[in-house]
Amino acid sequence: MSRNADRSTGPQRPHNGWRTFRRILYVIVAVIVLGILAGAGLFFYYAQSAPKITQSALSSDASTRVYDANGKVISRLGAQNRTYVKSDQIPVLLKKAVVSTEDRRFYKNSGIDPVRIVGAAFANISGSSLGMQGGSTLTQQLVKLSVFSTAASDRTLKRKAQEAWLALKVDHNYSKDQILEYYINKVYMGNGVYGMQTAAQYYYGKKLSQLNLAQLAQLAGMPQSPSNYDPIHYPQYAKQRRDLVLQAMAKNDVITSAQAQEAEATSVSTGLVKNHAATTNVNAKTTKVVDAYLKQVYQELRSKGYNTTRGGLKVYTNLDMGAQRKLYDIVNTNNYVAFPSNKFQVGSTIVNPNNGKVVAMIGGRKTGKVTFGLNRAVQTDRSSASTAKPLMDYGPAIQYLNYPTYEPVKDTAFTYPGTDKSLYDWDKKYQGTITMRKALYESRNIPAVRTLQNVGISKATTFLKGLGMTFDKKLTLQNGIGLYISSEQEAAAYGAFANGGTYYKPYLVSKVVTQDGKAHNYASTGKRAMSTATAFMLTDMMKDVMTESSGSGRSAAISGLYQAGKTGTDSYPDDYVNKVPDGATMDSWFTGYTKNYSVSVWTGYDKQFETGHYVSETQTTIAQEIYKYEMSYLASKSTNSDWTVPSDVTETRQNGKTEYYVTGHPGTVTDGTTTSQYSSTNTTSSSAYSSNGQVTTNSSSRNNTSTTENSTSKESSSTEQKPAGGDGNDDSSATSTTEASSSAASSTTDSDNNHTVSNDTNS
Known part of the structure; x- marks a missing residue:
């Protein structure tokens, strides 16, 4: 037998495989044990910071509670x-x-x-x-x-x-x-x-x-x-x-x-009732008063990612219940204003200009038992008419062109460039060359549009953006006498005039406490929208809207109160004007402010083209009256102080009246008459007039309504068609109350320039 064969039949050494397996098994067990210990350690670490749980928390309802600015519950969604x-x-x-x-x-x-x-x-x-x-x-x-x-x-x-x-x-x-x-x-x-x-x-x-x-x-x-x-x-x-x-x-x-x-085998519908008990209110009467405000609160919460039906939230708002009740009473009783009918509608927003807090909001009047219905305060389907002039025309003129308050502007025959459509003032007359101040407080259209020509659509759009208003389509000259924005947007924008030029985005919710006790605070960060000179000079000119004998807003005047504001009325289109009395308008606005509050009011009918749904010449002052009664209440609970001349503004006397100019830019004085290189003519380059039709807003946090005016104080007005593809909506949904077919009849479309122009007398 060979040596090799001998070795193959000899005793074998133990194999090392089992030893290796045991080592691997030990490692696996050790990892598992360490994992369990680590998991247990992490569990108890997290457990130490767990919130306390009480019997009250276990037994209480999980509804969403909404509080006013004073910490009083105004709504308990799902709890009543x-x-x-x-x-x-x-x-x-x-x-x-x-x-x-x-x-x-x-x-x-x-x-x-x-x-x-x-x-x-x-x-x-x-x-x-x-x-x-x-x-x-x-x-x-x-x-x-x-x-x-x-x-x-x-x-x-x-x-x-x-x-x-x-x-x-x-x-x-x-x-x-x-x-x-x-x-x-x-x-x-x-x-x-x-x-x-x-x-x-x-x-x-x-x-x-x-x-x-x-x-x-x-x-x-x-x-x-x-x-x-x-x-x-x-x-x-x-x-x-x-x-x-x-x-x-x-x-x-x-x-x-x-x-x-x-x-x-039983049908699920067996035994179901048709009439259900309400489950959203703490007090039905209170909820009716705050209905529009609450609707916007819930919309704002949803936009922030909160579930208002299952979250058990505590929501703290900026609501001033006193101001809200007063506004509700003004528009829903006959104790203040003589409304023509229960179908006559109102949308209004009140904003604190110094921080953007929305302190009150009314979305309609005489709305019956409807809950969370159409909120006209945030709708953007109606033109704001002449309340747009400080925002798009005169504000940018002071900001970018250094217009003084006495800037000479031309009130002479005007035809929209590239068209045969003429623009008129309320009286179908011309005053020749007048001051910018006079053009504003009398709300004359032609000087406003000429001023916008000189500013240019681009700069005007930039100015509006600084006030929280962005648009899907380019604006046109006609938007200088009417923007599709809401009362909420406008109150916030005018608030920048009130506080010296800083824009605060309007907001309703100040704090949310989730069910785990975590608090989330919200505020609006102010952004400089214009110079202090622009804000002051606009304010000084808009004071005359209510105080001058020919001012368009005399019905809003409050004796002794330092305030400023602007009217707006929207006349009917040419093909409808013969169906309504002379002086009748579709809508009427007034937006005014003090140093403490900015109030914007729209009035009109939801279906303005239905028979009898017009705002008569005498009724155009209703918006001013609503503002007057509400602002009188607000003024009684705040200080009354005037605006002071800022360092970048110089005071002067022109024609026996105190006027102002941006320091260093007085204009050229010749024989006592100040002139400017920017004085309007009826010629403009095509680039100065954007030709895209009209406007769609994308600003702030909600949808809004706009309107126009023609008051007994000789307010001039402007009719225009709502642009295709946009109604001025921002990030919230809106419901238009204007019939599309009727709206289409409100203007004439110029095929050469693809813009809408109107032959009307709006302000």
Whole structure:
């Protein structure tokens, strides 16, 4: 036998493979142990910072509360009819339905259920859970509803750890029946309803104790997705969910299969009531007063990403309840103003010019029982008429061309460039060369448009942008006598004149406290929109609107009050003018301010082309009267101080009157008459007149209404067509109240320049 063969049959050494395997196994076990220890450490680290949970938090409703500026609750969304039901009054079948649906091991677990978490994960993968069981126990769901935000951004590992820790504490401190009681009373049930007892009243008009098996199963299944499982609006999905609950109850031996089948055969519409109890108000009368303001609050909250129906939010607003009630009374009673009919409408916004806070808002008058209806204060479907002149014409002229208040401007025959359409003033007459001051307080159209020609559309648009107004399409000369902006936008823009040239974006919500106690503060950061000279000189000229004998806003004058403002009226188009009396207009505006408040008011009819829906010549002062009564109230609770001449403005005397110019730019004085290189003529380059039609706004945070004026104080006015493709909307949705067919009739479109021009007498 060979040597090699001898070796092959000899004894073998132990193999090293098993030793290597054991080492790997030890490492794996060590990693797992370390992972568990690290996870436990992280869990307890997060648990230490968990918010406190009290019985009050567990038992209270999760509605959204809205507060005024003084911290008083003005609305509790979903809370008014919440009826708390004690455990001994909750049907046993409902309790078993909820447990079968949400947490089958509820009576066995200690607030968290590791077995359930693993089972839920497997069931979700395999599709065997019937969509009934998630990873969170019923106790964890209660904790989430009581102290945590439901926002997706808060679904973090830290939050889940804190949720689990608090669930353990709740399970230790409260009985299972107490936990189930809190849960049944807290869950959101759709349509602003919280709690299953309230839901029984809302959907069936009965108490929980009066509902049958099918109805109880319906309610038990709704909390997972109350909107989708709403039996009124989505009966198909509601039935599917209800039947799954019944099947789960049968599987858990809570009911028999025969009982489940009998209940499944019942229509989900059986027993539903048509009239539902209101669930949005604390006080119906108060809510009516603040309806438009609240609607904008909820819109502002949604734009910030908050869920107002499920968040349990505390919302603090800038609402001055006194100012709001006064404004509501002025427009809804006959104690102040003689309104022609209940269909005559109003939209108004009041802004603090020093910080942008919206302190009051009215969206309509005589609106009946409608809740959250059309808010005319933020609509942008009507022209603002001559209230646009300080914003687009004279403001930019002072800012960019250094016009003095006595700048000579021409009130002579004018034809829009590239067209045969003429522009007129209210009296169809011309005054020749007059001062810019006179042109403004008498609200004459031709000097305003000539001034805009000299400024140029580009600079005017830049000036408007600084005041929070952006547009999808280029503006035209005609926009110099009418912009599609809202009373909210205009009140904020005029606020910049009031405070010396700083623009604050208007806002209603000042603070939001989420259910976990986290506070989110909001404010508007002021941005310089114009020089102090521009703001002061515009203000000084607009004082004369109410004080001069030929001023267009004499009805808004308040004796002894330092204030400024501008009127605006929008006349009917040429093809409709013979259908209304002489002097009738579609809309009437007044926007005025003091150093403390800026108030913008629109008046008119929703359907201005219907028979009789015109604003008569005498009624054009109603907007001024609303402003006068409201501002008188506001002035009684604030200081009355005049504006002081800033350092960049020089005072002078012209024609026996105090006038002002930007320091260093007095104009050229010849024989006592000041002239300027920018004095208007009726010629302009085509580039000075943008030819894109009209306007679409994209500013601030809401939609708005605009109008125009023709008051008995000889206010001139301008009619124009709303531009195709835009209605002045900003980032919020708006509902137009003007019929498109009627609007189309309000102007003539020039095919050569693709812009709309009008032959009218608006201001």
